[in-house]
Amino acid sequence: MKKILLLATGGTIASVEGNGGLVPELSVEELLHYLPESNNNSLKIDGKILMNIDSTNLQPEHWVKIANAVYTHYQDYEGFVITHGTDTLAYTSSALSYMLQGLGKPVVLTGSQVPISFKKTDAKKNVADALQFACEDIGGVFIVFDGRVILGTRAVKMRTKSYDAFESINHPYVAYVNKKEVKYHWKPASVTKALSLNTNLCTDVFLMKLYPGTKPEIFDCLKDLYKGIIIESFGNGGLPFEGRNLLSKIQELTEKGIAVVITTQCLEEGEDLFLYEVGRKVAQNQVILSGDMNTEAIVAKLMWALGQTDSLDKVKKIIETPSAGDLTRKAEAFV
Numbered sequence: 446m447k448k449i450l451l452l453a454t455g456g457t458i459a460s461v462e463g464n465g466g467l468v469p470e471l472s473v474e475e476l477l478h479y480l481p482e483s484n485n486n487s488l489k490i491d492g493k494i495l496m497n498i499d500s501t502n503l504q505p506e507h508w509v510k511i512a513n514a515v516y517t518h519y520q521d522y523e524g525f526v527i528t529h530g531t532d533t534l535a536y537t538s539s540a541l542s543y544m545l546q547g548l549g550k551p552v553v554l555t556g557s558q559v560p561i562s563f564k565k566t567d568a569k570k571n572v573a574d575a576l577q578f579a580c581e582d583i584g585g586v587f588i589v590f591d592g593r594v595i596l597g598t599r600a601v602k603m604r605t606k607s608y609d610a611f612e613s614i615n616h617p618y619v620a621y622v623n624k625k626e627v628k629y630h631w632k633p634a635s636v637t638k639a640l641s642l643n644t645n646l647c648t649d650v651f652l653m654k655l656y657p658g659t660k661p662e663i664f665d666c667l668k669d670l671y672k673g674i675i676i677e678s679f680g681n682g683g684l685p686f687e688g689r690n691l692l693s694k695i696q697e698l699t700e701k702g703i704a705v706v707i708t709t710q711c712l713e714e715g716e717d718l719f720l721y722e723v724g725r726k727v728a729q730n731q732v733i734l735s736g737d738m739n740t741e742a743i744v745a746k747l748m749w750a751l752g753q754t755d756s757l758d759k760v761k762k763i764i765e766t767p768s769a770g771d772l773t774r775k776a777e778a779f780v
């Protein structure tokens with residue numbers, strides 16, 4: 446009989462209708478009580494509540510708490526399921542992927558769009574599937590949702606209400622789970638290093654979405670507040686150097702030692718800064734390229750990288766090196 450630890454953090458899955466709207470309130474025992482009997486018979490599931498919050502309220506300090514809990518109980522269980530709100534779930538799964546390296550067991554995040562206590566809900570299937578996948582002989586952080594298994598660094602919440610809330614971006618699904626059967630599409634390489642926990646994070650990271658008309662002066666406000674700035678630019682990547690000129694500001698930022706990461710607002714296929722003049726001019730500065738990583742992963746990776754070192758060169762190296770399947774090297778692109 447496999448032993449699985451279920452760590453509850455809140456979210457819609459654990460919510461009840463309160464006076465002010467849906468609010469997470471169920472205990473972990475109540476959560477488990479809603480599962481079909483068959484799950485409880487074939488597994489030994491222990492439950493532990495870490496926090497009971499809407500994931501909108503969940504912040505980097507909570508990621509650390511979750512990572513610590515997995516690490517502390519690692520030897521005692523074959524797999525881990527973390528129930529979590531969907532809104533920031535992909536940030537948490539990314540952060541866990543960097544903080545817990547060398548995982549030889551599955552750490553599976555799931556949640557739901559409808560509370561588990563409601564008559565019609567996606568929660569029971571999602572938890573049952575997550576428990577199923579947590580029994581697999583595979584290492585890493587995964588999201589199991591609507592029958593699909595997504596690598597922790599590659600998920601994006603695409604839909605606010607539909608059951609298929611998450612998509613795997615720039616990466617194949619890991620597997621599908623259907624009626625207790627797991628069908629693989631992609632498997633991570635087996636783990637060669639020992640598990641390590643490294644929860645040092647620097648949360649002084651800002652995420653800016655560019656739009657036509659962005660004021661250059663905004664960077665003057667940001668540069669004393671943040672050590673890292675992620676710019677979601679347009680298309681293949683680039684910054685305006687005519688009219689409201691952002692290019693000169695980027696030079697100031699990088700010269701001041703701020704880590705500037707360039708990504709794109711396009712969800713698929715990533716940046717290619719060297720394609721256009723608007724991008725090459727940016728690349729002449731010491732900016733960091735994000736390839737086809739998604740924004741959730743970039744935010745978590747930049748916080749983690751800045752938590753490891755003050756050296757801009759080293760931060761650049763960390764971000765630009767694939768980790769936990771987050772980044773496709775051009776030569777191995779899935780096209």
Ligand SMILES: NC(=O)C[C@H](N)C(=O)O
Pocket residue numbers: 455456457458498499500501529530531532533556557558559
């Ligand atoms: N479906 C959900 O879980 C949404 C909820 N607001 C949360 O992220 O906690």
